[in-house]
Amino acid sequence: MYIDALDIYYVRHPLIEPWTTAYGSDPDIRSVMVKITSGSETAWSESTPLLAPTYSPESAFGTYYTAKEFLAPLVLHKDFSSAQEINQAMSVIKGNPFAHAAIEIAWWTMQSKLTKTPLHTLLGGSDDEVDVGADFGRQSSIDVLLERIDGAIAEGFKRIKLKAMPGWDLEMLKAVRSTFPKHTFHIDCNSGYTPEDLPLFKEIDKLGLAMIEQPLFHADVIDHAKLQHQLDTPICLDESLTSPYMAEKAIELGACKYMNIKPGRCGGLYNSKRINELAQEAGIGCWIGGMLESSVGAGICLELAAMPNMAYPSDLFPTSRFYTQEISKESVVFSSPAKMKPSNACGNAFVPEEDRLAERIIEHTHLE
Secondary structure (H helix, E strand, C coil): CECCEEEEEEEEEEEEEEEEECCEEEEEEEEEEEEEEECCEEEEEEECCCCCCCCCCCCHHHHHHHHHHHHHHHHCCCECCCHHHHHHHHCCCCCCHHHHHHHHHHHHHHHHHHHCCCHHHHCCCCCCCEEECEEECCCCCHHHHHHHHHHHHHCCCCEEEEECECCECHHHHHHHHHHCCCCEEEEECCCCCCHHHHHHHHHHHHHCCCCEECCCCCCCCHHHHHHHCCCCCCEEECCCCCCHHHHHHHHHHCCCCEEEECHHHHCCHHHHHHHHHHHHHCCCEEEECCCCCCHHHHHHHHHHCCCCCECCCECCCCHHHCCCCCCECCCCCCCECCEECCCCCCCCCCCECHHHHHHHEEEEEEEC
């Protein structure tokens, strides 16, 4: 595939309501979108690190700047026959997985279009529906949370993820578990705790959760391994898994029993696929996480969720969960209760409408 041009966009997606986690509250979602041109064809990607470097060391504007200034010149006007080749070309730029992903995922969607092969098929996935779960950030009260959980269970969600943070953890969990004693829950801590919080996790360990997601330092696998060895509840790594290398180290240390794969945080789809393969070889189940992407990025995550070894319902949501209007003409929807189906489209299942994209652009660079 020859890359003739790249359009890189820094955009703002307005949320229905702020999204609150251990690292703060986001009133809108900032992301980087890339349109790749090869011959007469175009395809899209989206990478969503959020406005500030709170989830990871990357910020949305930093991702935009790195992609346009440092990564794009390494791939523009060059021909790449594989994802490994384009990743190798960009490897001189260290770290910055969200910026790498913005470019690399565009290569995959264009490859899907040019080869007339659905993206999930290129990734080794099936055409089957995938299970998805429900998520709730910190709510205004426990009563509001319980009401929303009750609604999610009525809608058929097999599992529910709860954001946990100091001041919104054990008391909240005890109320949830006493109200819904048999349903599947897990907590996502977003690196909000330290090893000194072991007594808290020992109490949480009694509540029968499916997993505790990323409780400790965002780049750590060593302390997570120590914590995992002291708990019966599985630990799931998220922020720490920035590359196949980090996945290998987590496996060697026994740092987790689940892995949350996010294509932006992992540096793209090739790395996501490789992490899943490493996990499967080690007997570790995976699931696909999201960063509240628009339909462009969410559609790509859905294709990824069709891979084998998805042992837990993924974080994929209909447009109406977070947005009043989607950036594409089509919205992300359920194919059946609490399930979604990968698309048979070649290229992107969701493409931005020009007028809606124009309303959300903060900065745009065309490179040709």
